[in-house]
Amino acid sequence: MTPTRITPTRLTPTRRTPTRLTPARIAALVLPAVAWGVIAALWTPRGPLTGAEALWSVVISAGVGVLAGWAARSRWAILTTPLLYGAALELTRTAVAGPSVDLPHATPIGILVLVTGRGVHALFSLLPMAIGAAFGHRRPARSRFRRFTGRAVAGLATVLATGLAVAVAVPARTPAVPGGIAELSRAGDLAVMIRGRSPALPVLLYVPGPPGGSDTGTMRLRLSGLEDHFVVATMDRRGGGASAGALGRGAPLTLDSEVTDILTVTGHLRERFGTERVVLLGHSGGSIPAILAAQRRPEWFRAYIGTGQAVDLRESDRLFYADVLAWARAGGRTDVVERLERQGPPPWPHAYDYEPFLLHATEAYGLPAPPIDLDVPEYTLLQKAHFMTTMLDSWEALYPRLQDVDLRRDVPALPIPAWFVQGGREMRGLAVPFAAWYAALGSPDKRLITFPEAGHRPMAEEPDRFVATLAALVPA
Numbered sequence: 001m002t003p004t005r006i007t008p009t010r011l012t013p014t015r016r017t018p019t020r021l022t023p024a025r026i027a028a029l030v031l032p033a034v035a036w037g038v039i040a041a042l043w044t045p046r047g048p049l050t051g052a053e054a055l056w057s058v059v060i061s062a063g064v065g066v067l068a069g070w071a072a073r074s075r076w077a078i079l080t081t082p083l084l085y086g087a088a089l090e091l092t093r094t095a096v097a098g099p100s101v102d103l104p105h106a107t108p109i110g111i112l113v114l115v116t117g118r119g120v121h122a123l124f125s126l127l128p129m130a131i132g133a134a135f136g137h138r139r140p141a142r143s144r145f146r147r148f149t150g151r152a153v154a155g156l157a158t159v160l161a162t163g164l165a166v167a168v169a170v171p172a173r174t175p176a177v178p179g180g181i182a183e184l185s186r187a188g189d190l191a192v193m194i195r196g197r198s199p200a201l202p203v204l205l206y207v208p209g210p211p212g213g214s215d216t217g218t219m220r221l222r223l224s225g226l227e228d229h230f231v232v233a234t235m236d237r238r239g240g241g242a243s244a245g246a247l248g249r250g251a252p253l254t255l256d257s258e259v260t261d262i263l264t265v266t267g268h269l270r271e272r273f274g275t276e277r278v279v280l281l282g283h284s285g286g287s288i289p290a291i292l293a294a295q296r297r298p299e300w301f302r303a304y305i306g307t308g309q310a311v312d313l314r315e316s317d318r319l320f321y322a323d324v325l326a327w328a329r330a331g332g333r334t335d336v337v338e339r340l341e342r343q344g345p346p347p348w349p350h351a352y353d354y355e356p357f358l359l360h361a362t363e364a365y366g367l368p369a370p371p372i373d374l375d376v377p378e379y380t381l382l383q384k385a386h387f388m389t390t391m392l393d394s395w396e397a398l399y400p401r402l403q404d405v406d407l408r409r410d411v412p413a414l415p416i417p418a419w420f421v422q423g424g425r426e427m428r429g430l431a432v433p434f435a436a437w438y439a440a441l442g443s444p445d446k447r448l449i450t451f452p453e454a455g456h457r458p459m460a461e462e463p464d465r466f467v468a469t470l471a472a473l474v475p476a
Helices: 023-043 051-072 077-095 108-124 126-136 144-168 216-221 224-228 241-246 255-273 284-296 313-330 334-343 351-364 381-385 387-402 428-440 463-473
Strands: 181-187 190-196 203-207 231-235 278-283 301-307 418-423 446-451
Touching: 023 051, 023 077, 051 077, 051 108, 051 126, 051 144, 077 126, 108 126, 108 144, 108 351, 108 381, 108 387, 126 144, 144 381, 181 255, 190 216, 190 224, 190 241, 190 255, 203 255, 203 284, 216 224, 216 231, 224 463, 231 255, 241 381, 241 387, 255 278, 255 284, 255 387, 278 284, 284 301, 301 463, 313 334, 313 351, 313 428, 334 351, 351 387, 381 387, 418 428, 418 463, 446 463
Parallel strands: 203 231, 203 278, 278 301, 301 418, 418 446
Antiparallel strands: 181 190, 190 231
């Protein structure tokens, strides 16, 4: 018998059949990402600002990613889906203005805004979308190493996204005041922290300085002594802190809308505590709408207290320009000199134009940098992340509209007590207009208390003295 000869067969590697992208699959890949980008731009044009918005963004973005990955059956969906979403988002919100949505600036504040604006938005939309596409495409890698690497990266990204979702879901809170009142309240769109040893104490409403400003942390950490003498109501101005979501709702930000916001919060406090009159405290830029609110409804206020009082922003900014430019020249800061000379004297149209002031004004006057007291539970994680970005967006919307204000003309007299707590080392840009206005101001009870060693923020620089001063001015 002749033995059978067995010829070995050559094993050829099997090739994966490429997925055919039918019109239905292309639509499932493209349309959800584009539609979600448009919806997100209309719903949250500046990105998620609240915990609920962030959580919904994570869930919907992940779902869109899964659908796109399933439709494409390709790892390319991990990249193309976020790109489609991002393109639709940016094109839809082109009508929205502000540093958080404008073209990025290669400056210190510009980089910070890019990270806390678009960067934070990406964590709650692009990241879960890419994760969803990674789990949805179901196309195993050809090698064991690539499979392991892909699964490890997807797993770590999922842990990161889940951790962020849990972190932003933690709500803000304010610690209890034994026997007193401690609450995070709202007056319409506006957030107000209310704290005091007794609800029967005089009510003090504090208006923070910059547009979109929030001094909740400073009032809690440095000025908690006020709570022994007042029911302290600290409002977040529209566009900042817990009032960040109010930017863009209703009418545009104007001086009149800011005055109306203060009166809205005042009305809420009067009703909440059954009091006819509230003590109004305004700081820096917030002192302008605050004193105009007192002028508009004097019967609502027991007294007006200004600190770091602003009077004429146009004149102040021109003095700042001269002083910061002289400081930069004397110190050899050619970058600051070139920028200021290129821009020319203010007023300027955009928030980024004021970056030299924001970065160098206190340094030029030899003053301490203003505190940024964010480490308090009254701020959520998102509010901490967006602190500077939302303030600059509000600044862009409001500050150019304040250039014609001059309290020497607009508030020559106030029919209620007008008291001022000023720093003896206040910046010249604010001190000079204030001195001229205060000398001529009419009031039934006008007082000026000066802290000789303090600068622009006497309340934060000498908090114990500030508390004692206000307690003496307004006895319980």
